[in-house]
Amino acid sequence: MPPDVAAQLARLRADYLTRLPGELAALRDLADRLAVGDLDRAGIGELHHRLHKLAGSGGTFGLAGLSARARALEVRAKDWLQAPAPDAATRAAFAAEVGALAAGAGEAAAASPVPAWSPSPTRPHERAAQVWLVEDDPLLGRGLKRQLESFNYQVRLFPCLADAEQVARDACPDLMILDVTLNEEGEDADTRLALLPRLRALHCSLLFISTVNDFHARVRAAQLGALGYFLKPLDVPRLVNRMEQIRNQQRAAPQRVLIVDDDRDLAEHYRLVLLGAGMEAEVLDQPEAIVERISVFRPELVLMDLHMPAFSGPDLAGVIRQHDKWTGLPIVYLSAETDLELQVAALNRGADDFLIKPLSDAQLVSAVRARVGRARQLDELVSKDSLTGLLKHASIKEAAEAETARARRIGKPVTLAMLDIDHFKTVNDSYGHAAGDLVISSLAVLLRQRLRKSDVIGRYGGEEFVAVLPECDAAHAQALLDDIRQRFAALRFSHEGREFGRTLSVGLACSAHHPDATGAELLIAADEALYAAKRGGRDQVRAAPAPTLLTP
Amino acid sequence: MGTLQRILYVEDEPDIQAVARLALELVGGFTVKICSSGEEALREAAAFAPDLILLDVMMPGMDGPSTLKALRGQATLAEVPVAFMTAKVQPPEVAHYKALGARDVIAKPFDPMKLADQIRAIWNG
Numbered sequence: 001m002p003p004d005v006a007a008q009l010a011r012l013r014a015d016y017l018t019r020l021p022g023e024l025a026a027l028r029d030l031a032d033r034l035a036v037g038d039l040d041r042a043g044i045g046e047l048h049h050r051l052h053k054l055a056g057s058g059g060t061f062g063l064a065g066l067s068a069r070a071r072a073l074e075v076r077a078k079d080w081l082q083a084p085a086p087d088a089a090t091r092a093a094f095a096a097e098v099g100a101l102a103a104g105a106g107e108a109a110a111a112s113p114v115p116a117w118s119p120s121p122t123r124p125h126e127r128a129a130q131v132w133l134v135e136d137d138p139l140l141g142r143g144l145k146r147q148l149e150s151f152n153y154q155v156r157l158f159p160c161l162a163d164a165e166q167v168a169r170d171a172c173p174d175l176m177i178l179d180v181t182l183n184e185e186g187e188d189a190d191t192r193l194a195l196l197p198r199l200r201a202l203h204c205s206l207l208f209i210s211t212v213n214d215f216h217a218r219v220r221a222a223q224l225g226a227l228g229y230f231l232k233p234l235d236v237p238r239l240v241n242r243m244e245q246i247r248n249q250q251r252a253a254p255q256r257v258l259i260v261d262d263d264r265d266l267a268e269h270y271r272l273v274l275l276g277a278g279m280e281a282e283v284l285d286q287p288e289a290i291v292e293r294i295s296v297f298r299p300e301l302v303l304m305d306l307h308m309p310a311f312s313g314p315d316l317a318g319v320i321r322q323h324d325k326w327t328g329l330p331i332v333y334l335s336a337e338t339d340l341e342l343q344v345a346a347l348n349r350g351a352d353d354f355l356i357k358p359l360s361d362a363q364l365v366s367a368v369r370a371r372v373g374r375a376r377q378l379d380e381l382v383s384k385d386s387l388t389g390l391l392k393h394a395s396i397k398e399a400a401e402a403e404t405a406r407a408r409r410i411g412k413p414v415t416l417a418m419l420d421i422d423h424f425k426t427v428n429d430s431y432g433h434a435a436g437d438l439v440i441s442s443l444a445v446l447l448r449q450r451l452r453k454s455d456v457i458g459r460y461g462g463e464e465f466v467a468v469l470p471e472c473d474a475a476h477a478q479a480l481l482d483d484i485r486q487r488f489a490a491l492r493f494s495h496e497g498r499e500f501g502r503t504l505s506v507g508l509a510c511s512a513h514h515p516d517a518t519g520a521e522l523l524i525a526a527d528e529a530l531y532a533a534k535r536g537g538r539d540q541v542r543a544a545p546a547p548t549l550l551t552p
Numbered sequence: 553m554g555t556l557q558r559i560l561y562v563e564d565e566p567d568i569q570a571v572a573r574l575a576l577e578l579v580g581g582f583t584v585k586i587c588s589s590g591e592e593a594l595r596e597a598a599a600f601a602p603d604l605i606l607l608d609v610m611m612p613g614m615d616g617p618s619t620l621k622a623l624r625g626q627a628t629l630a631e632v633p634v635a636f637m638t639a640k641v642q643p644p645e646v647a648h649y650k651a652l653g654a655r656d657v658i659a660k661p662f663d664p665m666k667l668a669d670q671i672r673a674i675w676n677g
Binding site: 005008009012015016019049052053055056057058059060061064067071074075289292 | 565567568570571574578579610612637638639640642643660661662663664
């Protein structure tokens with residue numbers, strides 16, 4: 001994408017997001033008036049119109065979930081334009097959903113980066129995660145702050161909990177790290193924390209650091225909701241790994257579920273329950289439209305009634321399974337059926353599981369969540385390296401090939417970087433494989449944090465990585481990778497009290513210097529540059545020289 | 553049929569106007585005129601001489617279908633291809649809009665990076 005288009009799109013999106021809260025507030029007002037019976041036909045018309053506008057605009061600005069939810073509400077509001085006004089309970093439920101629309105949109109706007117709109121190559125793509133660090137030891141606090149910042153976290157240091165409580169009035173971090181050994185006014189930090197209402201109300205992810213490693217202290221931490229407990233002296237890469245895991249969970253897109261049930265009320269109930277659990281759920285009204293609906297909504301799970309009047313669940317499952325790309329889509333039946341034979345027959349025709357009606361809301365949510373979670377894990381396993389979460393060898397080679405071809409097509413350079421950890425073997429030999437794995441996953445985290453979302457990163461071999469940087473020239477790549485090299489060299493790992501660090505050698509090859517090279521040939525050039533870096537003394541970034549022209 | 557260059561887009565929402573202008577001018581390379589209502593389109597369309605007209609379906613005042621009908625009444629615009637843009641695209645609705653004389657229907661929300669290609673496909677189809 002031309003950079004000016006990207007920048008303008010980003011600006012338009014920002015404008016839209018600025019106006020959105022006002023639009024949602026207006027919708028909420030109308031819905032509240034609807035709930036108390038204070039909305040005439042013209043008012044319902046306006047409500048319908050605003051929902052329609054929202055449905056049509058949200059997705060264009062990257063808020064597809066908002067569009068989908070507004071669409072579902074719009075369809076219901078439209079029915080009321082001609083029909084007698086709905087009863088009080090229906091109106092109240094509708095108003096509650098409009099309210100939820102606003103809440104969901106707020107989160108979506110804050111959390112969803114739009115992948116296609118990449119910024120300039122020098123800046124990492126995502127908003128840096130906000131971290132609050134509560135640490136009374138200034139030396140430790142500043143040291144940790146600096147190390148976390150090199151992983152692209154934005155860190156705010158508080159010397160005591162009372163200060164954080166003050167700021168919690170109008171700010172909220174993504175993560176809070178608390179030194180529980182700090183002592184304020186004669187009370188331990190964990191005791192104090194339990195008494196600070198605003199900090200508790202933030203419900204942000206919490207990590208504890210401590211010198212105390214006893215069972216009671218850990219139980220206390222768990223009771224306060226701590227997601228991690230780290231002992232001093234701190235193993236920073238391990239801490240960052242945990243922070244990264246938490247961030248990935250926070251960033252995960254809502255699970256999408258398609259509900260197919262001829263009982264409209266029940267289907268609507270399921271939808272609301274799943275919506276309430278933070279998922280995106282839609283009800284399929286016309287079974288005939290199932291293929292189009294799945295193409296558009298791309299559900300991660302289909303929840304289907306076994307018995308429906310026109311078409312049975314297994315019939316529809318059969319239609320879904322006729323499409324190659326959906327052979328793995330989980331299909332779960334809702335059934336009052338305890339007839340084993342029918343269930344076996346359904347399983348044979350593409351069902352994955354059964355949920356027996358009646359089932360509680362909590363059962364529904366946990367069953368759906370677990371199955372979608374597992375489907376996502378499987379998908380990751382197929383293409384991702386298990387230790388680093390980066391692409392595997394074959395997938396990164398494919399990406400290099402595809403991006404090189406694309407670069408030629410659009411006339412923009414792509415740069416391939418090959419990275420290798422210096423003297424890595426000695427880490428495994430001296431400190432064991434667990435320490436080696438930590439070094440590798442730390443580099444993976446660093447790469448993910450410092451590169452853009454549009455960059456493709458893979459683990460090429462044991463301690464060798466490849467980064468594919470589209471629309472990035474050699475000079476930019478050199479600066480970017482050199483920054484990563486320095487940050488990696490500054491990391492301190494510790495193993496049984498012994499501290500160590502490692503350095504990085506990097507080779508680059510830019511398509512601008514090798515206009516006719518394929519992805520595989522560029523990789524070879526990057527590999528040669530990497531070996532030049534190794535021969536030149538390691539801990540450095542080398543670019544492949546442009547091939548010299550042969551004079552006749 | 554000649555090449556597609558001039559597009560008249562009738563849309564009441566400023567947010568969508570801005571992103572569509574970007575999608576059509578910068579990404580698509582078209583010459584674009586935007587009108588904020590059906591009434592405005594009726595006054596301005598003939599002078600702009602569009603190759604193709606995009607109409608939002610739901611607008612305050614004159615909606616998309618009535619704008620289409622009125623535009624067809626102007627001699628120079630009677631044959632200009634029209635596509636509707638709407639947030640509701642069920643197959644029966646598409647059929648309905650086509651029966652009104654629209655060449656095709658583009659679903660909202662649209663992807664700004666793909667809108668120009670969608671329109672070219674309609675033009676060539």
